Amino acid sequence: MAHDTYFTDGAAYERRLGRWTRAAGTIFLDWVAPPAGARWLDIGCGTGVFTELVVEKCAPATMVAVDPSSAQIEHARSKPVAQRADFRIADAQSLPFLDEAFDVVASALVINFVPDRPRALAEMRRVGCPGGLIAGYVWDFSAERSPISPIRSGLRQIGANLSPVPGMEDSQLEALNTLFARGGLKDIATRTIDVTVSIPDFDDFWRAQSAPYYPTGKVIASLSQTDREKLIDVMRARLPAGPDGSITYSARANAVKARVPE
Numbered sequence: 001m002a003h004d005t006y007f008t009d010g011a012a013y014e015r016r017l018g019r020w021t022r023a024a025g026t027i028f029l030d031w032v033a034p035p036a037g038a039r040w041l042d043i044g045c046g047t048g049v050f051t052e053l054v055v056e057k058c059a060p061a062t063m064v065a066v067d068p069s070s071a072q073i074e075h076a077r078s079k080p081v082a083q084r085a086d087f088r089i090a091d092a093q094s095l096p097f098l099d100e101a102f103d104v105v106a107s108a109l110v111i112n113f114v115p116d117r118p119r120a121l122a123e124m125r126r127v128g129c130p131g132g133l134i135a136g137y138v139w140d141f142s143a144e145r146s147p148i149s150p151i152r153s154g155l156r157q158i159g160a161n162l163s164p165v166p167g168m169e170d171s172q173l174e175a176l177n178t179l180f181a182r183g184g185l186k187d188i189a190t191r192t193i194d195v196t197v198s199i200p201d202f203d204d205f206w207r208a209q210s211a212p213y214y215p216t217g218k219v220i221a222s223l224s225q226t227d228r229e230k231l232i233d234v235m236r237a238r239l240p241a242g243p244d245g246s247i248t249y250s251a252r253a254n255a256v257k258a259r260v261p262e
């Protein structure tokens, strides 16, 4: 399953993608504009980066966060946010909650990784209360605009063999809209979220992207020394450093929000 191959090391995930999650999540939450004092469910919480944002910005009455990866949940439980959030191991396709238990059900950068997305949507709707908000966003993998797209393009340029990102065809706005409409939700709205992030220097970028915990990191680990050096040269050319040495690039997420019919 996707979470076994992609999300097995919490600290590595945060080094590689935490700053991107925070940048996109902030814009997403402003757009969703949830009411204060809501009962929240964060699906696919991983290490709790988005959970932290919700706790900081949305004054939830209660905060439950689930992920099927025990390594990610263990990492989340070690952070201060665990004093405000109940982190549990659970899968989006089979949520261990009563019907209508939450006012807001959200998932950050998760939907494409869930194998049976219509089933996950049905579960999100079931546990959302009538009139409640169901929302999520995913990186635009189909247009190669995710934070890992530059390294994937670089790997392709040197002839490395890469597997497609799971569910990338459902990372487009139209696909998200269709998924939510078929799930019987109402007042569906979508938007793109563009974020630009600066990474202190190339070594920081390289360390985060080449950590051998992810498919791309594993491909990099399997390269010969010559190919790895070639990839570093390719990446330095693709992402030129600014005057202060920092590496700046942009990524796009696609977001969707809707309500449970009353």
Ligand SMILES: C[S@@+](CC[C@H](N)C(=O)[O-])C[C@H]1O[C@@H](n2cnc3c(N)ncnc32)[C@H](O)[C@@H]1O
Binding pocket: 002, 003, 007, 021, 043, 044, 045, 046, 047, 048, 049, 050, 066, 067, 068, 069, 072, 090, 091, 092, 093, 107, 108, 109, 110, 113, 114, 115
């Ligand atoms: C890119 S991470 C996002 C983590 C977190 N929401 C964030 O914004 O930092 C994707 C997460 O989806 C989780 N995931 C994968 N398959 C899932 C499923 N079937 N149900 C729930 N979560 C899943 C993974 O374990 C992983 O933690």
